[in-house]
Amino acid sequence: METLTKTIQGVPLNHYILLCSIIFSIGVIGVLIRRNAIVIFMSVELMLNSVNLLLTAFSVYRGDATGQVFVFFVMALAAAEVAVGLAIIVMIYRNTNSVDINVLNRLKW
Amino acid sequence: MDKYIWLIPILPLAGFIINGIGRNTLSKAVVGFIGSLMVLISFGISVAVFFQVKAAGSEFHGFNVSLFNWFSAGSVKISFSFLIDQLSAIMLLIITGVGFLIHLYSVGYMKDDAGFAKFFAYLNLFIFFMLLLVMGSNYLIMFIGWEGVGLCSYLLIGFWYTNPDYADAAKKAFIMNRIGDLGFIIAIFLIMVVFGSANFADVFKLASTKDFASAPFTLITILLFVGAVGKSAQLPLFTWLPDAMAGPTPVSALIHAATMVTAGVYMIARSNILFTLAPVTMHIVAVVGLTTAVIAALIALTQTDIKKVLAYSTVSQLGYMFLGLGVGAYTGAFFHVLTHAFFKALLFLGAGSVIHAMSNEQDMRNMGGLKGKLKITFITMLIGTLAISGIPPFAGFFSKDEILAHTFMHSTPMYVIGVITAMFTAFYMFRMLFLTFYGKFRGTHEQEHHLHESPPSMTIPLVVLAILSIVGGFIGRPESLGGHHWLEHFLAPVFAKSAPLLVTPELSNSTEITLMCISVGAAVLAILYAYFKYIKNAHVPVTDTEERPALVDISYHKFYIDELYDTIIRKPLDALSVFFYKVIDKMGIDGIVNGLGRGTVDASKGLRLLQTGNVGFYIFMMVVGIISILMYILFKA
Numbered sequence: 001m002e003t004l005t006k007t008i009q010g011v012p013l014n015h016y017i018l019l020c021s022i023i024f025s026i027g028v029i030g031v032l033i034r035r036n037a038i039v040i041f042m043s044v045e046l047m048l049n050s051v052n053l054l055l056t057a058f059s060v061y062r063g064d065a066t067g068q069v070f071v072f073f074v075m076a077l078a079a080a081e082v083a084v085g086l087a088i089i090v091m092i093y094r095n096t097n098s099v100d101i102n103v104l105n106r107l108k109w
Numbered sequence: 110m111d112k113y114i115w116l117i118p119i120l121p122l123a124g125f126i127i128n129g130i131g132r133n134t135l136s137k138a139v140v141g142f143i144g145s146l147m148v149l150i151s152f153g154i155s156v157a158v159f160f161q162v163k164a165a166g167s168e169f170h171g172f173n174v175s176l177f178n179w180f181s182a183g184s185v186k187i188s189f190s191f192l193i194d195q196l197s198a199i200m201l202l203i204i205t206g207v208g209f210l211i212h213l214y215s216v217g218y219m220k221d222d223a224g225f226a227k228f229f230a231y232l233n234l235f236i237f238f239m240l241l242l243v244m245g246s247n248y249l250i251m252f253i254g255w256e257g258v259g260l261c262s263y264l265l266i267g268f269w270y271t272n273p274d275y276a277d278a279a280k281k282a283f284i285m286n287r288i289g290d291l292g293f294i295i296a297i298f299l300i301m302v303v304f305g306s307a308n309f310a311d312v313f314k315l316a317s318t319k320d321f322a323s324a325p326f327t328l329i330t331i332l333l334f335v336g337a338v339g340k341s342a343q344l345p346l347f348t349w350l351p352d353a354m355a356g357p358t359p360v361s362a363l364i365h366a367a368t369m370v371t372a373g374v375y376m377i378a379r380s381n382i383l384f385t386l387a388p389v390t391m392h393i394v395a396v397v398g399l400t401t402a403v404i405a406a407l408i409a410l411t412q413t414d415i416k417k418v419l420a421y422s423t424v425s426q427l428g429y430m431f432l433g434l435g436v437g438a439y440t441g442a443f444f445h446v447l448t449h450a451f452f453k454a455l456l457f458l459g460a461g462s463v464i465h466a467m468s469n470e471q472d473m474r475n476m477g478g479l480k481g482k483l484k485i486t487f488i489t490m491l492i493g494t495l496a497i498s499g500i501p502p503f504a505g506f507f508s509k510d511e512i513l514a515h516t517f518m519h520s521t522p523m524y525v526i527g528v529i530t531a532m533f534t535a536f537y538m539f540r541m542l543f544l545t546f547y548g549k550f551r552g553t554h555e556q557e558h559h560l561h562e563s564p565p566s567m568t569i570p571l572v573v574l575a576i577l578s579i580v581g582g583f584i585g586r587p588e589s590l591g592g593h594h595w596l597e598h599f600l601a602p603v604f605a606k607s608a609p610l611l612v613t614p615e616l617s618n619s620t621e622i623t624l625m626c627i628s629v630g631a632a633v634l635a636i637l638y639a640y641f642k643y644i645k646n647a648h649v650p651v652t653d654t655e656e657r658p659a660l661v662d663i664s665y666h667k668f669y670i671d672e673l674y675d676t677i678i679r680k681p682l683d684a685l686s687v688f689f690y691k692v693i694d695k696m697g698i699d700g701i702v703n704g705l706g707r708g709t710v711d712a713s714k715g716l717r718l719l720q721t722g723n724v725g726f727y728i729f730m731m732v733v734g735i736i737s738i739l740m741y742i743l744f745k746a
C-alpha cells in the first residue's frame with residue numbers, strides 16, 4: 001500500500017489535473033458533436049471517469065480516503081445510469097431503427 | 110307538567126318523520142292514523158297545560174321550559190326554551206285542536222290522492238313549526254317557527270306542483286313572505302343590539318324601564334310589522350294569499366285561515382309593550398289593517414271562485430285583527446284570531462266539502478241548489494257565515510264588536526269604515542252561500558248525478574267547528590251583555606305592561622249596545638240585499654266573456670294590483686336582470702375570464718417556437734449554461 005502511494009505520488013499532481021481535464025474535454029466535445037446516442041453515452045462515461053480519476057489523485061495526495069469513497073458512489077450511480085440509459089436507447093432503436101439523436105427532434109412540444 | 114311540554118311539538122315532528130320515511134310503504138289508513146294521532150296527543154297535552162295555566166291565576170306570568178343552550182356568541186346567549194303563558198296556551202289549543210280536526214278531515218278529503226302520505230307528512234311538519242313559533246321564549250325560536258311555517262306553506266300550496274300555475278302560486282307566496290321576513294330579521298337584530306337579548310321576558314322588562322326611554326321603538330316595531338305584513342297578508346303584500354288557494358282545501362283551512370296567517374297578529378300581541386311604546390307604529394298598523402280590510406272586502410264582493418271569496422274574506426278579517434291591534438285592543442284582536450280560527454276553518458272545510466261533492470268544481474256560477482243534497486255541509490256553513498257576518502250570538506259577533514268598539518273610541522271615521530266593511534262582509538258571505546246552496550243547479554248533468562254528502566271523517570270536523578263557532582264567542586262576552594269577558598281577564602297578565610300606557614276612555618254600556626245595534630243592523634241590511642239580489646231575482650254573476658260595469662270589473666280584477674306589481678316591480682326587475690346577464694355577465698365577467706384564457710394560449714403559442722426539438726442543441730445549451738455558471742462563480746470573487 002505504501003509503495004503504491006509512493007508510486008502515485010511519483011507523478012506530480014499537475015499532470016493528473018491536466019490528464020483529467022483533457023479526458024473531460026474529450027467527453028464534452030464527444031457529447032456535443034456526435035450524433036450517435038451510444039457514442040454520446042460513452043462520452044458521458046468518459047467525463048464521469050475523468051472526475052473519478054481526479055478525485056482519487058487528490059485523495060492519495062492528501063492522504064484522505066473520503067475522495068475514494070466518493071468515487072465508489074459515482075461508480076454505482078454511473079452503473080445505474082447506464083442501465084436506464086441503455087434501456088432507453090434500445091427502445092429508441094426498436095421504434096426508429098436508428099440511434100441518431102437528430103431523429104428525435106419530435107420531442108419538442 | 111312542564112316536564113312533558115317538549116312532547117307537544119316533538120310528536121308532530123315524529124309524525125312527519127314516520128310518514129315521510131314510510132310514505133311509499135305505509136298504507137293510507139296507517140298514515141292517516143299516525144298523522145292525526147300525533148296531533149291529537151299534542152292536543153291532549155295542550156289541554157292539560159291550558160288548565161294548569163288557568164289554575165295559576167292572574168298573577169302568573171308564564172313559565173320557561175329550558176331545553177338546552179342553543180348557542181352563545183360574545184355576551185349573547187340563546188337558549189332553546191319554551192315560554193308557556195296565557196297567550197301561548199290558547200294558541201296551542203287552537204293549533205292542535207283545529208289542526209287535529211283538519212287532519213281528520215283530510216283523511217276523507219285526500220283519500221284518492223297519490224301523495225296522501227306526503228300530504229300528512231307536510232301537515233305534521235307544519236304543526237311542529239307552528240307550535241315552535243308560538244312556544245318559543247325568544248325571538249329566534251319564534252323565527253325558526255316563522256320560517257318553517259313559510260316553508261310548509263310553500264310545500265303545500267305547490268302540493269300539486271305538476272300544474273305550473275300552482276307551482277307559481279307557491280313561489281309567489283314564498284317570495285312575498287321573504288320580503289316580510291327580511292323586516293322581521295332586521296328587527297330581531299335591532300332588538301338584540303338595543304336590549305342585548307332576544308328573550309321575551311328580558312326585552313319586555315327592559316323596554317318598560319326608564320333607561321330605554323329613547324330606544325328606537327318606532328323603527329323596531331315598524332320592522333316587526335313588516336314581518337307581520339308579509340306573513341299575515343296585509344297591504345301591500347297580500348296578493349299571495351288568494352293565489353295560495355291553489356293548495357288542497359284542508360291546507361287553505363289550516364294554514365291560510367286558522368293558524369299561519371295569524372302568526373303576525375300573535376307576534377304583535379306578544380310584543381305588545383314595544384308597540385304600545387311606539388304610537389306612530391300603532392297608527393300605521395291601524396291604518397294598514399283598515400285599508401286591507403276594506404280593499405279585500407271590495408274584491409271579495411265580485412269573486413266567483415268559492416275559495417277566492419273565502420281567501421279575500423280571510424285577508425279582510427286579518428285586516429280587522431290588525432285594526433284591533435293598532436287601536437290597542439290587543440285582547441279584541443286576539444279574540445278575533447280565536448273565533449276566526451273556528452269559523453274560517455269551518456267555512457273552508459265546508460267549501461272543501463262542496464268542491465268534493467262537485468267533482469273539483471270551484472266556480473260558484475256552476476253551483477246552486479246544493480242545500481238539499483249536502484244538508485250537514487249547508488247547515489254548518491250557514492253557521493259559519495252567520496258567525497263571520499257578526500250576527501249574535503255567533504262567535505264572530507263578539508270579537509268583531511270588541512274591535513269596532515275600541516275603534517270607535519279611537520277615531521269615529523275609522524269606525525264608520527269598519528262598519529261599512531262589516532256590511533260588505535255580510536253581503537259577500539251570504540252571496541256565496543246563496544249562490545252555492547240556493548236556486549237551481551247550474552252545473553253539468555254528470556256533476557249533478559255525482560252529488561253526495563261527504564263521508565263522516567269530513568262532516569264530523571264540520572260539526573265540531575260549527576259548535577265552536579256558536580259558543581266560542583261566549584268566552585269574551587262583554588259586561589254590557591251580562592258577561593264578564595273571561596278572555597280579557599285571562600289574558601290580562603300578558604298585556605299587563607301595556608295596559609297602563611293605553612289610556613282609553615271607558616265606554617258606557619248603553620253606547621256599547623248602540624254600537625252593537627248599528628253593526629248588526631248594517632249586517633242584516635246587507636244580508637237582506639243579498640237575499641233580494643241572489644234569491645228573489647236569482648241573479649248569477651256573468652261569465653268571463655260578457656261585459657261588466659266598470660266598478661264591478663275593477664273589483665273582479667282585484668283592483669289590478671297583480672298587474673300593477675307586474676308593471677312596477679317585476680318588469681323593471683326582469684329588464685335589469687336581462688341587462689346584468691347580457692352586459693355585465695356575458696360581456697364583462699365572461700369577457701375577462703375568457704380573455705385571460707385566450708391570452709395565455711396565444712402567449713404560449715409564441716413561446717413554444719423557441720423549442721427546436723434538436724437534442725444536440727439542448728445538450729449544447731446545457732454545457733453553455735454550466736460553463737457560464739462556473740464562470741460567474743469564478744469571477745465573482
